[in-house]
Amino acid sequence: MARRRKGRDISGWVVIDKPAGPTSTTVVNKVRWAFDARKAGHAGTLDPDATGVLAIALGEATKTVPFITDALKAYVFTVRLGAATNTDDLEGEIIATSDLRPDDATIKEALHAFVGDIGQVPPQFSAVKIDGERAYKRARDGETMEIAARPLYVESLIMLERPDADHVTLEMVCGKGGYVRSIARDLGEVLGCKGHVRELRRTWSGPFDIANAITLAQVEEMAKTPALDDYLGPLEMGLQDLPQVTASSEGATRLRNGNPGMVFAKDVEYGDECWAVHEGTAVAVGIYKSGELHPSRVFNPSDINGN
Incomplete structure (x- = not known):
């Protein structure tokens, strides 16, 4: 049985104004430590000497990283x-x-x-x-x-x-x-x-702007305090470039179990990649086919809401 990684059930995006010097991986590890998060990843490497926006995903938000990596x-x-x-x-x-x-x-x-x-x-x-x-x-x-x-x-x-x-x-x-x-x-x-x-x-x-970033020094200053959580944006920020559909209650349950689920869609065509929301929370990303979403990524609601 695999050991469960230590850390909080916390998910979302934090935008760092990366300073010159550290690698992107170093910044990710610092942010993960400061939030006491189980897992973290970034959406696009910056060279050590480069500065500016480094969008870091925590928890379930790491499943949305590919959609930010592809963004302008x-x-x-x-x-x-x-x-x-x-x-x-x-x-x-x-x-x-x-x-x-x-x-x-x-x-x-x-x-x-x-x-x-x-x-x-x-x-x-x-x-x-x-x-x-x-x-x-x-x-x-x-x-x-x-x-x-x-x-x-x-x-x-x-x-x-x-x-x-x-x-x-x-x-x-x-x-x-x-x-x-x-x-x-x-x-x-x-x-x-x-x-x-x-x-x-x-x-x-993508959706992350330097105007909304915090510095690595601020992260270190607020590390492992409730104040730092105020700078955590929702997981859904990583899905803004995808069409959104709404899952029914039964559809959300099926999607979370990895099965196709019924969704209500507008301006979405057969074969489009979309993300489904239910009661304000992201449920899954998948392909829309004839009134159903066929999931490719499923989000764990306990991890999303555990922050």
């Missing part, structure tokens, strides 16, 4: 022009330089090539796997790898300001799997002046 995200970042690094950010070694400094109009024109469905090659120092091993591990050993381009949807990429000739600040809204460092690197190549990321901040991710 916004980044504000500053590109240092005139130098390329082996990590494509400030922490790496400079591997190429240029005295060219393009004007604002040239930069704005170049940005158009990075909007829409593009192919992007991840950085050498990244977590992608090459022959079963993380790229960054092989890069640390001095190996240069051929990494295949990956598809990325970029909704927008705009220039916010030009602090000086050596720097440009941009804002990008993109889908999952995007590397801002690759955008900076490739923009530098297109402009002929080289480039790398100097600062990076995620301002929102």
Whole structure:
């Protein structure tokens, strides 16, 4: 018999304004400890030096993580022009330089090539796997790898300001799997002046906005006190991009047992992925078919309401 993980039956989302330095995993572990939660996960990694929105799911909310991972995200970042690094950010070694400094109009024109469905090659120092091993591990050993381009949807990429000739600040809204460092690197190549990321901040991710985030210092200060629970958002925040249907009492019972259940739907078509609610609480996520929801993920009501 498996041992039950220690911690509270607590579920929901907390939005952290991640500081520069710790890894995303370190922040998740700190938040889980502070809430005394049984399980926790995050919806989209930030590099250690990056700051901003890190949405962390606790308990049953971890089942909604895939729907946030797929959501659009916004980044504000500053590109240092005139130098390329082996990590494509400030922490790496400079591997190429240029005295060219393009004007604002040239930069704005170049940005158009990075909007829409593009192919992007991840950085050498990244977590992608090459022959079963993380790229960054092989890069640390001095190996240069051929990494295949990956598809990325970029909704927008705009220039916010030009602090000086050596720097440009941009804002990008993109889908999952995007590397801002690759955008900076490739923009530098297109402009002929080289480039790398100097600062990076995620301002929102799906429904989670930096305006509603708390700092890691605040989490540590309120750790394991009732005050911290006030910053926990509902599990349903992770389902906002999916259509909602309403389960009947009998349907909710069937869904919670993993069986198709009757739901009341509006503006939903056969085969759509939806989530069902009953008496204000999420019941399940599944596929809508002829008046029933066929569940793929079921939420435990005791864990949701136990917080």
